[in-house]
Amino acid sequence: MSVRVLCVAAAFACLLSACANRSQTESGSLVTSFAPAKALSSPKKADADDPVALTPTAWGRFGNPRGLAGRTIEVSSLSDIKLRDKEVVLTFDDGPMPKKTERILATLDEYGVKATFLMVGEMAKAHPDVAREVAEAGHTIGSHTYRHADLAHLSFDAAVAEIEKGRSAVASATHEDAEFFRFPYLADSRKLRQWVGAHGMVVMDVQVDSKDYFGVSPAAVATRTMNVLRAEHKGVILLHDIHTRTAAMLPALLTQLKAENYKVVQLRFGGHAPMLTASLDRSSHG
């Protein structure tokens, strides 16, 4: 991690702490707290795991910024995901994880936006109640293999089996067909992508990697995500609902998205009935 990132994170945390005693009407300070020019001047190192400074109260939560939710896009293939400028899709991989996923669900609900959850099959099997909670909250469901295998290191047949087993486990837990799919480690191949598409699933690519899997502060994740997004102007954002830092920084990220006039759009699978029936049949035999 670069010194610059550390400094930005540190300053961000300081600014957030400074917000603790302010009234909600002064909420504009969070917007400027993302500005690198100010952030770099901070002399204090961020405490990556300081939960106090990152609770909603300490951040001077601004209430629900209405209008963050954008349109719903119906997709049946990757080419249908056509985002306009200032449109983002929130995606959460690797869960469901008790407490963390639930905390993220509460934040998404508070901000009135829907995300796509790419669940790992064995996680969904281990925590079916949380998986169902995600589905019942109206979020879009996808799978992420059964045991988060690196498919690049498996034979084609073994990779397909991993994908199918994962999708089946997610469908069983959520009671919904999982029509979206993301390759673990984004390790795909042309042949596997074709297979996924031919079997009624949409591959979820990534334009904005939050890198929330690095051991950095929540503030650093939010800052990095916004910086990448500003360069891309739009895109599918990769997040993970298994990390505390992700749950901690999500309110700030959503607040910042709203402040910069982004819209969080939801993806909905709009495939044909025969394909859905076929996949549900397969799920019941998995």
Ligand SMILES: [Zn+2]
């Ligand atoms: Zn993953």
